Amino acid sequence: MKRKILTSCLQQVSDKLKSLKSAIADLQESAGEDSKSSVGDKYETSRAMIHLEQENLMTQYNEMIKVHGLLSQIRSDTVLDVGMVGALIETNNGNFYISVGLGKIDLDGYSVFAIAPNSPIGSAFLGKKVGEKIELNGRDYTITKIQ
Numbered sequence: 001m002k003r004k005i006l007t008s009c010l011q012q013v014s015d016k017l018k019s020l021k022s023a024i025a026d027l028q029e030s031a032g033e034d035s036k037s038s039v040g041d042k043y044e045t046s047r048a049m050i051h052l053e054q055e056n057l058m059t060q061y062n063e064m065i066k067v068h069g070l071l072s073q074i075r076s077d078t079v080l081d082v083g084m085v086g087a088l089i090e091t092n093n094g095n096f097y098i099s100v101g102l103g104k105i106d107l108d109g110y111s112v113f114a115i116a117p118n119s120p121i122g123s124a125f126l127g128k129k130v131g132e133k134i135e136l137n138g139r140d141y142t143i144t145k146i147q
Helices: 002-037 040-072 120-125
Strands: 088-091 094-098 103-107 110-115 133-136 139-146
Touching: 002 040, 002 094, 002 103, 002 110, 094 120, 110 120, 120 133, 120 139
Parallel strands: 094 110
Antiparallel strands: 088 094, 088 139, 103 110, 133 139
16 A cells, blocks of 8 residues: 555656646746737836746745655655654554655545654654554544554
């Protein structure tokens, strides 16, 4: 199951990278077209807005590259018995994959939350073993299985 979850995470990030790359290319094309048809202050304002949007998209793109790199370092075939990056933790209140924060993933009827190790719940699970409990936001989580 860990392999499927990791593959799904990598696919989500790859899809986001493709989408961002396409949006950046569209903006570059739009900037080129705008320079051919605009004049004066309207042209400068439009160019500035496009430039800001390009910077925003590039920041998101670079962050996704980092996320992809982090995911690529996780080995799904490693058997783990403690909460750490790459661990699939099953609890009485849900399943959690410590990797990157991508949210809920549904695979073959199995729901899991991809969480970052530096998130509140992710950091609470770090170093924990089967049978241990954590409490977060008034909710108790008892670890029933770690893979």
